[in-house]
Amino acid sequence: MSRRDDLRRNALATLQEFEVLMIDGHFDYGNGYHGRTYLNPHCLFRRPSLIWRLAQDLIDVLPERVANETEVVAGPVMGGALLAHTMAGLLDGRRNLNHPPSSFAPLSLEPTGALSLRPFYRQVVAGKRVLLTDDIRNTGKTFERAKTILEAAGASVIATAEIYDRLEAIVDTGVPNFALAEYRATDNYPVGHCPMCKAGTAVTTF
Numbered sequence: 702m703s704r705r706d707d708l709r710r711n712a713l714a715t716l717q718e719f720e721v722l723m724i725d726g727h728f729d730y731g732n733g734y735h736g737r738t739y740l741n742p743h744c745l746f747r748r749p750s751l752i753w754r755l756a757q758d759l760i761d762v763l764p765e766r767v768a769n770e771t772e773v774v775a776g777p778v779m780g781g782a783l784l785a786h787t788m789a790g791l792l793d794g795r796r797n798l799n800h801p802p803s804s805f806a807p808l809s810l811e812p813t814g815a816l817s818l819r820p821f822y823r824q825v826v827a828g829k830r831v832l833l834t835d836d837i838r839n840t841g842k843t844f845e846r847a848k849t850i851l852e853a854a855g856a857s858v859i860a861t862a863e864i865y866d867r868l869e870a871i872v873d874t875g876v877p878n879f880a881l882a883e884y885r886a887t888d889n890y891p892v893g894h895c896p897m898c899k900a901g902t903a904v905t906t907f
Contacts (some may be wrong), residue, residue: 705761708761708762709880709882711758712755712882713884715751715755716745716864716865719745722738722740722741722865723738723741723905724738725737726738726905727897727898727902727903727905728905731814733891734839734840734889734891735889735895735898736839736867736890737886737897738884740836740837740864742780742783742836745780745836746779746780752783752784753787755864759834759862759863759864759881760791762879762880762881763862763879764877764879767832767859767877767879768792771803771830771832771859772801772804772831773789773803773805773825773829773830773832773856774788774789774792774804774806774831774832775805775806775822775831775832775833775834775847775856776808776833776834776835777807777810777847778810780835780836781833781836781847782807782808784863784864785806785832785834786807788834789803790803805825806822806825806831808847808851816843818850818851818854822854823855826851827854828856828857829856829857830857831856831859832860832861833848833851833861833862834863835847835861835863836863836865837863837867838861838863838867838870838880839870839889840869840871840889841871841873842871844861844874845872848874860877860878860879861876861877861878861879862880863878863879863880863881864880864882865880865881865882866880866882866883867884867885869886869889
């Protein structure tokens, strides 16, 4: 077993140990799909030391080229942005002091549910190589929307990365994707065809 395989195995065990990975609920993923499996970002990010450890391991999973070339780490609020902020700092901790520091750029969530990039952060990403992160990849649509927004601002997205991949992406962003932990969950339903909704099961809240 390679070191990367060992990191992935340990990360999945950690997510379950701290009840971050929830596998028996009715979750609204906010992207038009429902399912029974969810990575609870609230449980994850209330433990700063845990997200620090997972972010460190996620950097270890990245190819050296991606880690070295990243100038900005971006991510959608809330989970993706917190992970991006942590990874930007950790990347700097691994680099020579003469290396330009990494920047951070969060994508905001509008009241309509759409992602956006504030004018200040458009300046931050313009002309830069960006690593796009999120806490979880479901269908990949959030990455797709975020990448489009970043590229419209002049960024070059070189890769996407997440803590947990459901292995059910239905879109291809055109760049490599790297996950720390993987867990295949087959129950991924369009909102209009969700059997839990039809059965009257309340959406899980926390």
